[in-house]
Amino acid sequence: xxxxxxxSISPRLRHIGHLDLMRSMQRALRRSNLPISYSQGFNPHIxxxxxxxxxxxxxxxxxxxxxxxxxxxxxxxxxxxxxSALPQGIRVSQCLLKQDDVPxxxxxxxxxxxxxxxSDDAQALLDKVPEFLAREEVPAVRKGKKGEVRxxxxxxxxxxxxxxxxxxxxxxxxxxxTAKPDILVKALSEMAGVPAPHYIATRTRLLDSAFAPLENx
Numbered sequence: 210x211x212x213x214x215x216x217s218i219s220p221r222l223r224h225i226g227h228l229d230l231m232r233s234m235q236r237a238l239r240r241s242n243l244p245i246s247y248s249q250g251f252n253p254h255i256x257x258x259x260x261x262x263x264x265x266x267x268x269x270x271x272x273x274x275x276x277x278x279x280x281x282x283x284x285x286x287x288x289x290x291x292x293s294a295l296p297q298g299i300r301v302s303q304c305l306l307k308q309d310d311v312p313x314x315x316x317x318x319x320x321x322x323x324x325x326x327x328s329d330d331a332q333a334l335l336d337k338v339p340e341f342l343a344r345e346e347v348p349a350v351r352k353g354k355k356g357e358v359r360x361x362x363x364x365x366x367x368x369x370x371x372x373x374x375x376x377x378x379x380x381x382x383x384x385x386x387t388a389k390p391d392i393l394v395k396a397l398s399e400m401a402g403v404p405a406p407h408y409i410a411t412r413t414r415l416l417d418s419a420f421a422p423l424e425n426x
Contacts, residue, residue, distance in 0.1 A: 210278045210281055210306060210307070210308065210309065211275055211276060211277045211278055211306075211307050211308075211309060211311075212275070212276045212278055212282075212284070212287055212304055212305065212306055212307070213273055213274070213275055213276075213304070213305040213306075213307055213314065213424055214273070214274045214275075214276060214287075214288075214291065214301055214303075214304055215271055215272070215273055215301070215302050215303040215304070215305070215424045216272050216274065216299055216300060216301045216302060217268075217269060217270050217271065217272065217299070217300045217302060218230070218263060218268050218269045218272060218298065218299060219268060219297075219298040219299070219300070220268045220409070220411075221298050222268070222298040222299065223263075223265075223266055223267055223268040223409075224265055224266060225265075226265055227259075227262035227263065230259075230263070231257070231259070233295075233296060233299070234257060234274065234295075235254070235255050235257065236294075237291060237294040237295045237296075237299075238255055238257070238276065238291065238294070239255075240294040241290045241291050241293070241294040242290065243276075243282065243287060243290050243291065244278055244279045244280035244281075244282055245276060245277065245278065245279060246277035246278055246279040247279075255276070255277075256277050257274055257275060257276045257277070258274070258275050258313055258314070258315060259272065259273070259274050259275075259314070259315070260272065260273040260274070260275075260314035260315050260317075260318050260415050260423060261315065261318055261321070261382055261415065263412060264389070264390070264391075264410075266409075266410075267390070267409075267410050267411065267412055268409075268411050268412070269411070269412045269413075270411060270412065270413045270414070271302070271413065271414050271415060271422070271424070272412070272415070273314045273415055273423050273424055274314075275307075275313055275314055281306075282306075284303075284304040284305060284306055285304075287304045288301050288303070288304040291304075303424065305424060311426070312426075314415070314423055314424075317417050317418075317423060317426055318382060318383055318415055318416075318417065318423060319381070319382070319383050319416055319417050319418040319420075320367055320379055320380060320381055320382050320383070320415075320416040320420060321379070321380055321382040321412050321414065321415050321416060322377070322378070322379050322380075322412070322413045322414040322416065323377070323378045323379075323380060323390055323410050323411065323412055323413065324375060324376070324377055324378075324410070324411045324413055325375065325376040325377075325378065325390065325394065325408050325409075325410050326375055326408060326409050326410075326411075327374070327375075327376075327406050327407070327408045328406070328407045328408065328409070329406035329407050329408075330406065331374075331376075331406040331408070332374075333401040333402075333403045334394070334397045334398050334401045334403060334405075334406065335371045335374070335376060335397075336401065337397050337400045337401045338369045338370075338371055338376070338397070340400065341363075341366070341369060341396070341397060341400065342366075342368075342369055344363055345363060346361050346363055347361065347362040347363040347366075347396050347400075348360075348361065348362070348396075349361070349362035349392050349395070349396050350392075351389070351392060362388060362392060362393070362396055364381075364386070365380060365381035365386050365387065365388035366378065366379075366380055366381075366388050366393060367379040367380065367381065367420070378390070378393060379416070379420070380393065382415070390410045394406075394408060
């Protein structure tokens with residue numbers, strides 16, 4: 210058996226890196242005295258995994274982590290014990306017991322929802338959302354191992370919506386392709402002919418291939 214943990218990272222912790230988050234989770238799991246399964250060998254460690262790393266500077270509302278178990282435990286008990294061992298700013302909202310044959314969250318992940326809150330005037334950028342959605346191709350550039358890689362961003366942006374000056378986006382996030390939030394903002398800014406505004410992005414939900422919440426699989 211294994212446990213899927215749905216948790217949030219508050220805005221005050223949005224600048225911690227992925228490795229720091231993993232270390233915090235491992236320390237909390239050790240302190241919690243939960244029946245966690247460890248790797249074999251000279252340096253046993255917890256084989257936990259996250260569905261997708263959070264970019265530095267981004268908070269998350271429904272992140273998903275998989276934790277292997279060495280013995281059965283009630284979901285409510287797991288949540289209570291883990292939450293008591295976690296630092297402030299990380300809150301567990303749900304724990305879901307899964308069979309071992311259920312694919313890992315990372316393997317089932319297909320997309321993510323984001324909310325962009327702009328601190329600068331971003332109206333010119335937001336006005337370009339309908340044009341962006343109407344296009345079949347939006348050129349973009351990402352950094353690869355061998356330098357810059359040019360690609361078509363449009364197929365990786367599943368939806369964009371502007372509400373009360375806030376940009377909501379559903380973006381691809383899988384091994385087949387990923388649309389990073391900063392590349393989206395840069396592309397919209399270039400279409401509008403304005404500098405990219407300052408913003409804070411929050412990842413609100415991870416989605417499977419049917420665009421349903423990942424944790425509901």
